[in-house]
Amino acid sequence: MTYILGLSAYYHDSAAALLLDGEIIAAAQEERFTRVRHDAAFPENSIQFCIRQAGISFSDIDHIVFYDKPLLKFERLLETHLATAPFGLPAFIKAMPVWLKEKLYLKKVLREELSTIGECDAADLPALLFSTHHQAHAASAYYASPYEKAAVLCLDGVGEWATTTAWLAEGKDLSPIWQINFPHSIGLLYSAFTYYTGFRVNSGEYKLMGLAPYGEAKYVDLILDNIVDVKQDGSFRLDMSFFNFASGLTMTSKKFHDLFGADPRKAESDIRQRDMDIAKSIQVVTEDIVLRLAKKLQLETGVENLCLAGGVALNCVANGRLLDENIFKNIWVQPAAGDAGGALGAAYLVWHQYLSNQKIISQQDHMQGALLGTQYSDSEIENVLSSAGAFYKKYESDDLLNVVSGYLNDEKVVGWFQGKMEFGPRALGSRSILGDPRSKDMQSIINIKIKSRESFRPFAPAVLVDELSEWFEMNVKSPYMLFVTHLKKDKCFNVDQDVKVQGLDKLKIIRSQVPSITHVDNTARVQSVSVESNPMFFRLLSKFYALTHCPILINTSFNVRGEPIVESPDDALACFMNTGMDVLAIGSFVLLKHDQPDTLMDKLDHRKTDEKRHVSAVELLPGELRRFAISTGVAVSLIFGWFFPWLADSKPDTEVMAISALWIIWGLLLPVTLRQIYKGWMLFGTMMGRFMTPLILSIIYFTLISPVGLIMRLLGNDPLHRKLDSSAESYYVISENIEPENLEKPF
Numbered sequence: 001m002t003y004i005l006g007l008s009a010y011y012h013d014s015a016a017a018l019l020l021d022g023e024i025i026a027a028a029q030e031e032r033f034t035r036v037r038h039d040a041a042f043p044e045n046s047i048q049f050c051i052r053q054a055g056i057s058f059s060d061i062d063h064i065v066f067y068d069k070p071l072l073k074f075e076r077l078l079e080t081h082l083a084t085a086p087f088g089l090p091a092f093i094k095a096m097p098v099w100l101k102e103k104l105y106l107k108k109v110l111r112e113e114l115s116t117i118g119e120c121d122a123a124d125l126p127a128l129l130f131s132t133h134h135q136a137h138a139a140s141a142y143y144a145s146p147y148e149k150a151a152v153l154c155l156d157g158v159g160e161w162a163t164t165t166a167w168l169a170e171g172k173d174l175s176p177i178w179q180i181n182f183p184h185s186i187g188l189l190y191s192a193f194t195y196y197t198g199f200r201v202n203s204g205e206y207k208l209m210g211l212a213p214y215g216e217a218k219y220v221d222l223i224l225d226n227i228v229d230v231k232q233d234g235s236f237r238l239d240m241s242f243f244n245f246a247s248g249l250t251m252t253s254k255k256f257h258d259l260f261g262a263d264p265r266k267a268e269s270d271i272r273q274r275d276m277d278i279a280k281s282i283q284v285v286t287e288d289i290v291l292r293l294a295k296k297l298q299l300e301t302g303v304e305n306l307c308l309a310g311g312v313a314l315n316c317v318a319n320g321r322l323l324d325e326n327i328f329k330n331i332w333v334q335p336a337a338g339d340a341g342g343a344l345g346a347a348y349l350v351w352h353q354y355l356s357n358q359k360i361i362s363q364q365d366h367m368q369g370a371l372l373g374t375q376y377s378d379s380e381i382e383n384v385l386s387s388a389g390a391f392y393k394k395y396e397s398d399d400l401l402n403v404v405s406g407y408l409n410d411e412k413v414v415g416w417f418q419g420k421m422e423f424g425p426r427a428l429g430s431r432s433i434l435g436d437p438r439s440k441d442m443q444s445i446i447n448i449k450i451k452s453r454e455s456f457r458p459f460a461p462a463v464l465v466d467e468l469s470e471w472f473e474m475n476v477k478s479p480y481m482l483f484v485t486h487l488k489k490d491k492c493f494n495v496d497q498d499v500k501v502q503g504l505d506k507l508k509i510i511r512s513q514v515p516s517i518t519h520v521d522n523t524a525r526v527q528s529v530s531v532e533s534n535p536m537f538f539r540l541l542s543k544f545y546a547l548t549h550c551p552i553l554i555n556t557s558f559n560v561r562g563e564p565i566v567e568s569p570d571d572a573l574a575c576f577m578n579t580g581m582d583v584l585a586i587g588s589f590v591l592l593k594h595d596q597p598d599t600l601m602d603k604l605d606h607r608k609t610d611e612k613r614h615v616s617a618v619e620l621l622p623g624e625l626r627r628f629a630i631s632t633g634v635a636v637s638l639i640f641g642w643f644f645p646w647l648a649d650s651k652p653d654t655e656v657m658a659i660s661a662l663w664i665i666w667g668l669l670l671p672v673t674l675r676q677i678y679k680g681w682m683l684f685g686t687m688m689g690r691f692m693t694p695l696i697l698s699i700i701y702f703t704l705i706s707p708v709g710l711i712m713r714l715l716g717n718d719p720l721h722r723k724l725d726s727s728a729e730s731y732y733v734i735s736e737n738i739e740p741e742n743l744e745k746p747f
């Protein structure tokens with residue numbers, strides 16, 4: 001039996017995934033446990049969950065693998081600064097401290113963290129392996145797919161150097177074909193427009209995609225003529241004079257703003273028609289690039305299956321276009337297509353490439369419906385509910401489904417917490433908020449009263465798999481909600497008003513029999529639900545169908561704006577009580593909002609305060625304070641008691657040494673009394689660091705990085721390959737083959 005632990009961390013979406021003999025045992029994203037959205041911290045909680053789920057101890061793990069090569073990433077960072085100096089000082093000062101303190105020694109940092117979790121010596125850990133970023137994305141897409149042979153396309157912001165990669169996969173082999181490197185990135189291009197239209201980079205891309213159908217593609221030519229040079233084969237380069245992300249702290253440059261005639265929209269300000277038109281335009285450009293890339297890859301490989309991963313593969317509208325165009329016969333997208341999925345991909349690489357195991361082909365993919373996370377028993381849930389003082393009723397499973405489908409039919413909004421948590425950004429019927437899609441008001445009720453998010457954002461439908469093609473222009477399963485498609489014409493109404501209505505007013509039009517899941521262009525991001533993909537959710541949909549003749553439910557993630565999806569019964573109860581949700585169906589229990597006692601919120605608030613208190617109490621442990629007393633006492637004694645007198649040719653100062661000794665004894669005996677002094681010292685250190693670190697980095701930047709960078713460029717060497725070449729046929733770079741042993745190196 002071989003256990004392989006895959007990790008992603010330190011950038012965004014930290015996660016852990018555990019394989020046993022090549023099959024997924026567990027996978028989870030750290031944000032769900034820490035409640036910090038896109039948490040980049042070491043995935044301690046996710047690892048502990050994986051170990052618990054497998055029923056093993058840490059020492060049973062045979063291989064541990066990290067999802068990218070930190071030293072290659074550092075090389076890219078340095079070369080970028082060489083290429084942009086002397087104009088990148090703020091970015092240099094921002095990026096370097098964390099690299100010099102931590103990321104440059106990632107292997108050591110990881111081993112220390114892992115040995116703490118494993119309660120073992122770092123020397124007893126298995127050798128730490130490192131995949132490349134895109135290799136991990138590609139592996140997560142191909143090895144988890146149902147295909148024996150496939151082309152793989154990875155599209156994201158950036159890994160080490162690669163931003164776009166193409167692969168051919170068969171059996172255990174995953175061979176790179178070509179790539180496009182930083183700074184030329186379709187992910188960063190989309191993020192730049194996300195930034196420009198006033199949304200947050202790395203999380204607002206969905207919003208931009210959702211906004212696109214309200215607009216017209218007025219700016220496509222402007223973008224293609226100025227900002228991005230796209231070749232016939234889909235390869236592209238960005239004109240970097242329009243962007244600031246390589247050398248600055250923002251995504252777009254003044255030249256970009258001048259091109260569009262305005263500064264970026266301020267977050268939370270009114271969304272204008274021009275923002276919608278820009279959203280539509282960049283969506284069209286993105287789709288065009290993705291389609292061209294896919295065509296090129298299909299022609300090159302001649303295979304009929306395509307696997308997709310990387311953050312851009314979460315652009316469900318582009319995925320839907322790919323399906324419609326029939327470039328490949330079959331398409332499979334890794335549901336955890338972002339960096340969390342890299343943890344899984346890296347683990348797969350160890351099993352199939354490093355350990356040379358063949359891929360097992362089956363009808364289903366290997367993701368188990370993406371239900372790979374935590375699960376809570378009825379007794380655990382009841383403990384939480386009763387200790388919080390909640391009022392609830394317990395039901396047998398069939399009765400629970402009857403009751404919940406009845407509430408849904410009555411237009412109640414239901415929090416649905418059942419079975420294993422999903423891996424990946426989508427809620428797929430385990431940690432979901434559900435509603436009746438036939439209701440014309442449900443979209444604005446859930447958007448505004450429950451999720452506190454922008455009114456324009458659409459909701460996705462979950463539909464019984466057998467009814468999929470009856471309601472949608474889709475003939476293939478979509479279990480992971482990763483494709484946007486059109487509603488069938490006979491389910492839509494003739495909407496003449498569309499001609500007159502502009503912008504967000506389009507929301508007011510009733511477009512179909514299921515208006516709450518019908519976007520303004522009559523599309524929907526569909527999840528097909530089968531008994532295999534999520535049995536309990538399938539049964540609920542079946543009950544709702546039997547009751548209403550509608551085989552569809554609104555399915556949106558169980559969270560509010562700015563928070564990760566709920567992980568535990570505690571999270572679910574708090575989210576239920578803090579929002580306008582009417583019903584919570586959690587395990588075998590059903591809670592109604594109007595039944596809950598007023599004291600319940602107070603108890604939940606108290607718990608939060610207690611947790612915070614606990615955190616601040618452990619902030620300064622006595623051991624830490626004792627070390628502070630010893631180190632400062634010894635330092636003062638050596639510097640002022642011995643060194644300075646020695647410089648002055650005097651005897652050691654015994655008074656200073658005695659005071660230092662008393663200070664150390666005080667610290668050892670009464671460490672807690674030093675807390676305030678320690679805090680003051682730390683504050684002083686932080687302020688000094690804030691001043692000194694930028695100063696030292698500025699000196700390095702202007703005396704070393706800038707001159708070397710300028711000389712390199714004078715000699716015609718640009719590591720970023722920024723020159724646009726209108727006569728070139730293609731911007732691809734042929735990828736180098738990656739040997740399995742390469743996993744042993746962090747570079």
Ligand SMILES: [Fe+2]
Binds near residue numbers: 133137158311
């Ligand atoms: Fe990535």
